[in-house]
Amino acid sequence: xxxxxxxxxxxxxxxxxxxxxxxxxxxxxxxxxxxxxxxxxxxxxxxxxxxxxxxxxxxxxxxxxxxxxxxxxxxxxxxxxxxxxxxxxxxxxxxxxxxxxxxxxxxxxxxxxxxxxxxxxxxxxxxxxxxxxxxxxxxxxxxxxxxxx
Amino acid sequence: xxxxxxxxxxxxxxxxxxxxxxxxxxxxxxxxxxxxxxxxxxxxxxxxxxxxxxxxxxxxxxxxxxxxxxxxxxxxxxxxxxxxxxxxxxxxxxxxxxxxxxxxxxxxxxxxxxxxxxxxxxxxxxxxxxxxxxxxxxxxxxxxxxxxxxxxxxxxxxxxxxxxxxxxxxxxxxxxxxxxxxxxxxxxxxxxxxxxxxxxxxxxxxxxxxxxxxxxxxxxxxxxxxxxxxxxxxxxxxxxxxxxxxxxxxxxxxxxxxxxxxxxxxxxxxxxxxxxxxxxxxxxxxxxxxxxxxxxxxxxxxxxxxxxxxxxxxxxxxxxxxxxxxxxxxxxxxxxxxxxxxxxxxxxxxxxxxxxxxxxxxxxxxxxxxxxxxxxxxxxxxxxxxxxxxxxxxxxxxxxxxxxxxxxxxxxxxxxxxxxxxxxxxxxxxxxxxxxxxxxxxxxxxxxxxxxxxxxxxxxxxxxxxxxxxxxxxxxxxxxxxxxxxxxxxxxxxxxxxxxxxxxxxxxxxxxxxxxxxxxxxxxxxxxxxxxxxxxxxxxxxxxxxxxxxxxxxxxxxxxxxxxxxxxxxxxxxxxxxxxxxxxxxxxxxxxxxxxxxxxxxxxxxxxxxxxxxxxxxxxxxxxxxxxxxxxxxxxxxxxxxxxxxxxxxxxxxxxxxxxxxxxxxxxxxxxxxxxxxxxxxxxxxxxxxxxxxxxxxxxxxxxxxxxxxxxxxxxxxxxxxxxxxxxxxxxxxxxxxxxxxxxxxxxxxxxxxxxxxxxxxxxxxxxxxxxxxxxxxxxxxxxxxxxxxxxx
Numbered sequence: 001x002x003x004x005x006x007x008x009x010x011x012x013x014x015x016x017x018x019x020x021x022x023x024x025x026x027x028x029x030x031x032x033x034x035x036x037x038x039x040x041x042x043x044x045x046x047x048x049x050x051x052x053x054x055x056x057x058x059x060x061x062x063x064x065x066x067x068x069x070x071x072x073x074x075x076x077x078x079x080x081x082x083x084x085x086x087x088x089x090x091x092x093x094x095x096x097x098x099x100x101x102x103x104x105x106x107x108x109x110x111x112x113x114x115x116x117x118x119x120x121x122x123x124x125x126x127x128x129x130x131x132x133x134x135x136x137x138x139x140x141x142x143x144x145x146x147x148x149x
Numbered sequence: 150x151x152x153x154x155x156x157x158x159x160x161x162x163x164x165x166x167x168x169x170x171x172x173x174x175x176x177x178x179x180x181x182x183x184x185x186x187x188x189x190x191x192x193x194x195x196x197x198x199x200x201x202x203x204x205x206x207x208x209x210x211x212x213x214x215x216x217x218x219x220x221x222x223x224x225x226x227x228x229x230x231x232x233x234x235x236x237x238x239x240x241x242x243x244x245x246x247x248x249x250x251x252x253x254x255x256x257x258x259x260x261x262x263x264x265x266x267x268x269x270x271x272x273x274x275x276x277x278x279x280x281x282x283x284x285x286x287x288x289x290x291x292x293x294x295x296x297x298x299x300x301x302x303x304x305x306x307x308x309x310x311x312x313x314x315x316x317x318x319x320x321x322x323x324x325x326x327x328x329x330x331x332x333x334x335x336x337x338x339x340x341x342x343x344x345x346x347x348x349x350x351x352x353x354x355x356x357x358x359x360x361x362x363x364x365x366x367x368x369x370x371x372x373x374x375x376x377x378x379x380x381x382x383x384x385x386x387x388x389x390x391x392x393x394x395x396x397x398x399x400x401x402x403x404x405x406x407x408x409x410x411x412x413x414x415x416x417x418x419x420x421x422x423x424x425x426x427x428x429x430x431x432x433x434x435x436x437x438x439x440x441x442x443x444x445x446x447x448x449x450x451x452x453x454x455x456x457x458x459x460x461x462x463x464x465x466x467x468x469x470x471x472x473x474x475x476x477x478x479x480x481x482x483x484x485x486x487x488x489x490x491x492x493x494x495x496x497x498x499x500x501x502x503x504x505x506x507x508x509x510x511x512x513x514x515x516x517x518x519x520x521x522x523x524x525x526x527x528x529x530x531x532x533x534x535x536x537x538x539x540x541x542x543x544x545x546x547x548x549x550x551x552x553x554x555x556x557x558x559x560x561x562x563x564x565x566x567x568x569x570x571x572x573x574x575x576x577x578x579x580x581x582x583x584x585x586x587x588x589x590x591x592x593x594x595x596x597x598x599x600x601x602x603x604x605x606x607x608x609x610x611x612x613x614x615x616x617x618x619x620x621x622x623x624x625x626x627x628x629x630x631x632x633x634x635x636x637x638x639x640x641x642x643x644x645x646x647x648x649x650x651x652x653x654x655x656x657x658x659x660x661x662x663x664x665x666x667x668x669x670x671x672x673x674x675x676x677x678x679x680x681x682x683x684x685x686x687x688x689x690x691x692x693x694x695x696x697x698x699x700x701x702x703x704x705x706x707x708x709x710x711x712x713x714x715x716x717x718x719x720x721x722x723x724x725x726x727x728x729x730x731x732x733x734x735x736x737x738x739x740x741x742x743x744x745x746x747x748x749x750x751x752x753x754x755x756x757x758x759x760x761x762x763x764x765x766x767x768x769x770x771x772x773x774x775x776x777x778x779x780x781x782x783x784x785x786x787x788x789x790x791x792x793x794x795x796x797x798x799x800x801x802x803x804x805x806x807x808x809x810x811x812x813x814x815x816x817x818x819x820x821x822x823x824x825x826x827x828x829x830x831x832x833x834x835x836x837x838x839x840x841x842x843x844x845x846x847x848x849x850x851x852x853x854x855x856x857x858x859x860x861x862x863x864x865x866x867x868x869x870x871x872x873x874x875x876x877x878x879x880x881x882x883x884x885x886x887x888x889x890x891x892x893x894x895x896x897x898x899x900x901x902x903x904x905x906x907x908x909x910x911x912x913x914x915x916x917x918x919x920x921x922x923x924x925x926x927x928x929x930x931x932x933x934x935x936x937x938x939x940x941x942x
Binding site for chain 1: 161166169205213231238277282309316317342346347390392399401404408451483484517
């Protein structure tokens with residue numbers, strides 16, 4: 001989950017099936033718990049049977065839910081890596097970038113993680129995939145003229 | 150006639166910008182609704198050109214929390230499109246809006262299948278990603294073959310995605326695991342880190358799920374040496390900019406390998422031995438200045454502790470954790486405490502060495518750390534360190550946040566119970582908890598404490614004195630008040646008599662004590678439960694104090710209390726004063742030492758109303774207050790033998806006694822007190838014997854068990870035994886074991902009679918028998934006069 005200090009959701013990626021209502025509840029709970037934490041506290045907390053790892057980058061909170069056997073310290077590195085990927089792609093990323101290009105943020109995430117696990121550990125490789133995929137995206141003219149089916 | 154063309158739907162960016170200008174929630178909602186309407190009409194027009202744009206906008210609105218289900222089908226259409234842009238958004242939409250529970254996904258299967266075979270790897274990638282994130286079991290079943298094919302491709306981009314997709318398939322449909330086995334053979338010989346990483350994840354998943362797989366990988370594939378080799382290369386290799394994180398080469402892969410090694414080495418000597426060296430190497434060579442190095446060390450420690458490592462390695466691991474504890478970084482300290490908690494069971498002594506550091510963590514400002522430190526501290530308490538630890542823990546209890554107090558208090562009680570060096574220390578500790586965190590103490594602690602106090606016989610005077618003093622200070626903490634009033638009720642006489650060995654006895658009069666208890670009754674701070682305790686305590690004092698009139702007055706006032714519980718008690722106590730005054734001393738006697746029951750369940754708490762039918766309190770609400778009442782209603786309590794009456798002490802099973810019949814079994818087991826049994830009646834083949842027992846606390850009560858046997862060749866059914874005694878006696882008849890007396894002495898019907906004989910008069914009884922025998926009803930009356938003298942003297 002990515003959310004701002006005012007409690008606005010910027011990105012949500014779920015790796016287990018939950019109903020919409022359940023998702024909303026989780027989001028509410030996470031925001032409440034994380035936003036209430038004092039500034040210099042530990043980045044981990046326990047919620048139900050999950051370990052919650054969160055980190056604040058500028059105005060955004062990056063929040064992940066882990067299973068018991070996952071390594072929390074590594075999760076911090078995962079969050080950090082994602083921020084680095086965003087940064088490289090957007091060039092000095094800020095919250096606005098993520099707001100206006102949320103679909104790109106998702107695409108980057110999907111090149112980095114899948115099913116909750118890391119897909120690619122090389123920053124370079126993720127960057128290359130994104131670039132290449134982006135070139136496949138049709139330009140406006142191409143898009144308009146190309147038949148859909 | 151051509152319809153006027155709708156204006157082109159606004160672009161995504163435009164929409165986002167517009168929505169962000171909204172100043173209120175209502176304004177935003179309005180904009181969104183307008184746009185949704187436009188999108189809906191556009192969808193209806195089956196407009197291929199703008200579908201993508203509209204779905205993207207819909208996804209944005211969905212993230213803001215608005216419903217977007219009407220876009221689900223549109224996502225499918227996008228996925229089926231030839232345009233890459235469409236597919237990208239379509240698949241994203243599928244992952245965000247659809248989940249495996251919808252039926253729509255069935256339609257997706259075909260699209261995904263086609264895309265898995267697409268010529269462009271990025272399209273294939275999209276399909277794999279979507280399947281791997283939200284594929285249902287049916288989809289997985291249908292498409293597993295395609296995934297497996299892609300797992301064998303030489304294209305590393307696809308291979309890594311296929312590997313994680315396979316992980317998802319296995320999670321959804323474990324039976325398909327076998328299918329992926331052949332493809333895993335060569336996975337680890339890849340150079341590409343992405344493939345390596347995802348392969349390790351795949352192998353981990355397989356080993357975790359299936360012990361057969363695990364065994365297979367250990368033996369046949371020689372997985373451990375392979376992994377060791379890869380790990381070694383990672384550590385030894387020079388700087389690789391692609392995978393470097395703060396000077397460490399691909400920590401993600403290192404950690405995953407360590408995790409897989411953990412699974413492989415667990416419980417297996419050979420594997421564990423093969424990895425000892427590399428683990429030691431990682432543990433000693435990893436740079437610890439940054440979080441990333443510590444992440445690796447953390448995983449290493451977990452692995453060392455889980456496998457069958459040699460002791461030197463284990464010590465190394467615990468020392469690493471010890472160093473973590475001293476680290477400035479809170480996260481590291483937290484993680485250390487968590488790991489130590491896991492290892493404290495197995496390597497208790499090693500963890501003990503770090504006890505002082507752990508205890509220091511109790512004072513940390515961070516909430517997460519405090520909690521872990523508290524849990525760990527309780528795990529470390531033992532007979533040797535109990536005094537020191539308790540001091541720290543009590544200090545913690547004083548100063549910690551309310552969210553901790555309940556757990557801490559319970560922990561303190563448990564630890565104190567297990568390791569208390571002396572009874573006095575124990576009582577002192579309990580007092581400390583009650584006075585500092587009294588309102589957070591769990592409800593079930595109150596009966597436990599009461600039982601504890603009862604059993605520390607020599608400490609009664611000291612305990613009641615301290616509790617009394619605490620009450621004088623503060624009556625707001627309910628558990629404290631409840632325990633205190635119970636004690637005062639029981640041991641009030643010790644309090645006023647001023648005998649106390651452990652500390653300076655205080656001078657207090659009966660009136661002062663009654664003032665305090667009455668104060669509880671009227672105070673707004675007292676809960677109904679507490680009031681119940683107080684009233685019962687006052688009642689009990691009627692046998693211990695001399696100012697009975699005052700007590701009588703108090704009790705009668707509450708006979709009309711609004712609180713039903715209180716009213717009932719007062720009425721019963723009033724009755725005790727009036728009609729049953731002769732029973733009062735017996736009922737309100739000191740509680741004997743209680744057997745500790747395994748669970749604090751309903752077995753020892755039986756609420757009775759003096760009726761013949763006992764009722765067992767529900768497990769959910771074992772009101773501790775009924776314990777004192779239990780004693781009060783002892784005689785009237787048909788099941789009094791359950792825990793309180795010492796006569797039955799040793800044979801008390803902790804099952805709720807139900808009908809009197811069961812009680813009879815209990816009583817039947819008891820050795821008779823030397824009163825010879827007698828035959829009360831013997832006619833027409835029906836023989837009734839009486840056996841005797843005395844209920845010890847009160848020699849005025851004789852407990853008689855009748856045994857009816859039938860020597861005829863037909864059963865006696867509908868057998869009813871009734872008895873009457875002269876007016877000076879009181880009789881109680883419990884339920885019979887059955888009302889069929891079996892033929893030919895094959896069994897007996899038993900029934901218990903309790904006779905109260907306060908005036909010690911000669912026992913006489915008139916009995917009436919009715920039964921059906923061979924089809925006809927039989928009735929008979931008889932007098933029983935031949936009671937042995939011991940039964941009533």
